Amino acid sequence: xxxxxxxxxVVQEVRGALNPGRLKxxxxxxxxxxxxxxxxxxYPGTDxxxxxxxxxxxxxxxxxxxxxGTIHRYDGFKEGEFExxxxxxSKYYMVSLEKKDLSxxxxxxxxxxxxxxxxxFDVDNKIGFEVPLSHxxxxxxxxxxxxxxxxxxxxxxxxxxxxxFHIPPDPKDTEKDLVQEFYNNVLEKADIxxxxxxALAVFTEVQCLTPRGRYDFKMYNTFLQLHGKxxxxxxxxxxxxxxxxxxxxxxxxxxFVISLDPPIKQGQTRYHFCILLFNIDDEMSIxxxxxxxxxxxxxxxxxxKEMSGAEYEVISRVFKAVTNxxxxxxxxxxxxxxxxxxxxxxxxxxxxxYPLERGFIFVHKPPIHIRFDEVVTVNFARSAGTxxxxxxDVETKSGTTYTFVGIEKDEYGKLYDFVSxxxxxxxxxxxxxxxxxYRDDMSGSDEEDNHDAYLERMKAEGKDRQSGDEDDDSDSxxxxxxxxxxxxxxxxxxxxxxxxxxxxxxxxxxxxxxGDEEKQKKRKEKAEKKKSRSAKTxxxxxxxx
Numbered sequence: 001x002x003x004x005x006x007x008x009x010v011v012q013e014v015r016g017a018l019n020p021g022r023l024k025x026x027x028x029x030x031x032x033x034x035x036x037x038x039x040x041x042x043y044p045g046t047d048x049x050x051x052x053x054x055x056x057x058x059x060x061x062x063x064x065x066x067x068x069g070t071i072h073r074y075d076g077f078k079e080g081e082f083e084x085x086x087x088x089x090s091k092y093y094m095v096s097l098e099k100k101d102l103s104x105x106x107x108x109x110x111x112x113x114x115x116x117x118x119x120x121f122d123v124d125n126k127i128g129f130e131v132p133l134s135h136x137x138x139x140x141x142x143x144x145x146x147x148x149x150x151x152x153x154x155x156x157x158x159x160x161x162x163x164x165f166h167i168p169p170d171p172k173d174t175e176k177d178l179v180q181e182f183y184n185n186v187l188e189k190a191d192i193x194x195x196x197x198x199a200l201a202v203f204t205e206v207q208c209l210t211p212r213g214r215y216d217f218k219m220y221n222t223f224l225q226l227h228g229k230x231x232x233x234x235x236x237x238x239x240x241x242x243x244x245x246x247x248x249x250x251x252x253x254x255x256f257v258i259s260l261d262p263p264i265k266q267g268q269t270r271y272h273f274c275i276l277l278f279n280i281d282d283e284m285s286i287x288x289x290x291x292x293x294x295x296x297x298x299x300x301x302x303x304x305k306e307m308s309g310a311e312y313e314v315i316s317r318v319f320k321a322v323t324n325x326x327x328x329x330x331x332x333x334x335x336x337x338x339x340x341x342x343x344x345x346x347x348x349x350x351x352x353x354y355p356l357e358r359g360f361i362f363v364h365k366p367p368i369h370i371r372f373d374e375v376v377t378v379n380f381a382r383s384a385g386t387x388x389x390x391x392x393d394v395e396t397k398s399g400t401t402y403t404f405v406g407i408e409k410d411e412y413g414k415l416y417d418f419v420s421x422x423x424x425x426x427x428x429x430x431x432x433x434x435x436x437x438y439r440d441d442m443s444g445s446d447e448e449d450n451h452d453a454y455l456e457r458m459k460a461e462g463k464d465r466q467s468g469d470e471d472d473d474s475d476s477x478x479x480x481x482x483x484x485x486x487x488x489x490x491x492x493x494x495x496x497x498x499x500x501x502x503x504x505x506x507x508x509x510x511x512x513x514x515g516d517e518e519k520q521k522k523r524k525e526k527a528e529k530k531k532s533r534s535a536k537t538x539x540x541x542x543x544x545x
Contacts (some may be wrong), residue, residue, distance in 0.1 A: 003027040005088050010076045011058060015135050015262075016156030018058070023074050025085075030064065032074065037261050038243055038371050041072070042428035048093045052100045053082060054127075063100075069116040069189070071132070102238045103128045112165065112182070117189045131163065141183050144168060148186065153262065154270065154422060161468045191236060198289045199225075201318055209255075209275040209364045211266065219313075219322055226274075235274075242369075244361060245316050246354055249339045254278045254312040255363055258319070273367035278312035286314060286518045332358040333418050336410040344392070344404040353392070353404050355418050360394065370394055378419055379427040380412065393427075491502065 005025040011018040012032065032041045043066060050065040054200040060077040062085065063390045077085070086097040103110075103126035110123040131148070138149040146454040148163045167178050203217040203535070211231065218225040244257035258274040265271070285308035288295075297304055302321040307314050320327050330340035330350070333355040341352035349365040361369040379393035381403075390412060392404045419426060 003092075005085070006078070007074075010074045012072075012307060013076055015151060015153035016159045017153050018075075023062075025088060025092075030072075032072070035374075038373070039239060039261070039295070043070075043072075045093045048089075048095055051089050051093070051095055051097050053085075053097050054100050054102060056102070057306060065116055071116045071118050101126050114189070117254070119186070133186060133189035134191045139183060139186050140188060141179055144178060144179060146182050146186065148190075151191065151262070165483075191238075200290055200322065201286060201288050203286070203315055206315070207277045209277055210273055210367060211264075213273055219318065231266055233266075235260065235264055237323045240325055243316070243319055243323070243325050243327045244329075245312070245327050245353075246361070247340055248362065249337070249341050249343060249352055251339070252280055254280055256312055256316055257361070257363065257367065258307075259369060269295075273369075275364050275367060278310075278315075280310065280312070281310040284311045284314055288318075318440045328356060328358075330354055335414055336382075336408070342404075342407055342411050342415065344400065344407045346404055353407075355415070361406065362402075370396065370402065372422060372424065375400070375424055377425045377427040380416065395427075 001393040004027065007023045007025075010023040010032070011020050012034070013019075019034050019036050021032055021034045021036075024033075027045070029042055029044050033039070034041075047066045047068065048064055049067050052061075052063040052065070054061040054063060054225040055440070056075055060079060061073055061075045062077055062190060063074075064072045066072070082097070082099075089095060089097050103123035105123055105128075107128070109124045110121050110128055112119060112121050114120075114133075117133050119133055121130070134151050134476045136148050137151045139156065140147045140149075144167055146165045146167065148165075150160055150162070152159050152161065165180055165182065170176055170178060185423045189245040199218040199220055201217075202218045203219075205214045206217050208215050208226075211226075211233070213227075213228045213230070215226040215228040218227065224237065224239060226235070239260050239262060240258060241261050242259040244259070245257070246257065254277070256276040256278065257275075260272055260274065263270040263272040264274070272407045285306065287306050288303060290299070290305070292305070299321045303318065307317070308329060315328055319325075319376070333340060335342050344351070344353050344362075346362055346366070346368065351363055351365060354361045354363070358373075359369060359371040362368075374396045375430065376395045376397055379395070381393060388409055389406050390409060392407055392415065394402045394404075396402075416426075
């Protein structure tokens with residue numbers, strides 16, 4: 001038996017949306033990579049306490065229950081894969097794969113109990129449904145009821161927003177408050193953001209480009225609070241996907257980008273990125289509200305009680321330790337101006353494109369992050385407005401094409417070499433394999449007196465099309481061309497009473513060969529009349545005539 005099992009077509013249900021991904025079971029760990037966001041969930045095999053096999057709407061489901069109470073579910077397995085999975089899980093994770101039957105009676109009464117971070121509702125000792133408590137945003141009680149409210153998901157076509165449980169009192173133990181006990185169990189595992197206790201760190205008047213304004217950053221144990229003059233946001237650390245630290249092209253500022261999924265919302269506006277802007281010369285010192293035990297146990301001495309240094313450096317270090325995410329910085333790419341970014345525009349907004357080691361990111365309006373593993377092709381296109389710049393197109397697997405326009409021609413060589421080194425497929429813009437490459441088009445295109453290779457290529461393609469048209473015309477019969485008809489058309493312009501086409505055709509049909517003689521005679525008369533008119537006009541213009 002192999003020491004790993006890989007399943008490329010697995011889906012994970014997250015708040016009503018099915019996210020496809022790739023599940024890999026290794027001998028010592030379990031890894032799931034989300035195809036949409038690129039987020040990787042990895043946990044050791046020693047943490048697995050139970051594994052269940054469920055029959056659901058999308059085939060079969062593999063459900064992992066970990067020792068810390070977390071539950072992971074993956075759908076899309078086939079019935080014939082049970083034996084292979086059971087043998088693998090039993091050998092490497094030391095647990096058995098249990099088959100669990102689901103209730104299909106449709107009853108809305110049963111027994112609710114809490115297992116890990118989920119609420120299970122059983123009907124006749126079979127699971128009726130499960131509620132992941134991490135999706136609960138708010139809970140309230142009223143008499144004998146407990147109401148659960150859920151986080152909405154923009155990616156889901158239909159979202160469950162509210163669920164109510166009626167809990168009758170226990171006739172045997174009237175003093176026991178079952179409603180409050182149920183409520184406390186939900187509150188313990190729910191993702192309800194509450195500011196309890198002092199903040200770990202507070203950063204005041206931080207400049208944000210997205211959402212725009214200056215905000216106070218208050219960092220608590222489980223979430224980040226952005227407090228501004230108009231709006232207030234609370235961001236759980238579990239929604240932070242990636243962190244980026246990007247130097248500005250002027251060398252005097254620094255971007256700190258926080259990628260979020262799900263995004264923060266303000267009305268109908270969604271912010272998938274939070275972008276902070278710092279001056280490199282600004283420094284700060286801060287005292288963290290963290291005990292020495294927590295610094296050692298929770299943060300592994302990655303932070304100090306008192307921290308000082310450049311403002312962007314201190315804030316990025318705190319974010320890295322609290323969110324447990326790596327910070328991505330520019331790698332080996334350098335532009336023609338020795339910077340890590342390229343000036344360009346996306347749609348109507350100007351910004352900077354950063355080629356990273358594993359993707360592209362554009363800041364700041366709108367922020368765009370494109371991973372290399374979702375790129376189908378890239379294309380270097382000639383700019384429509386000027387010869388001194390070019391466009392850079394990136395086509396993704398989802399069918400979206402991002403076009404970055406107005407890139408200076410001098411950046412072409414650096415960007416092309418970078419794309420080639422990352423093994424990205426460059427789209428053939430010429431359409432024919434025997435044409436000159438794009439590099440030839442870009443050379444010397446800003447000098448008007450020099451040879452323009454792009455113009456010559458367009459001319460060559462025009463000649464090819466023209467020759468193709470001539471070949472098509474050569475197939476037609478030569479008899480279709482009649483010079484007499486064109487001459488008669490010219491003559492009619494000067495004739496006061498030209499014969500109609502119908503009369504000509506009738507006479508031609510009736511008289512046969514004599515019709516051609518009459519046409520020649522008429523044309524000769526018209527030519528003599530025209531000649532006499534022109535001679536008369538010349539005589540009138542002569543002096544003394």
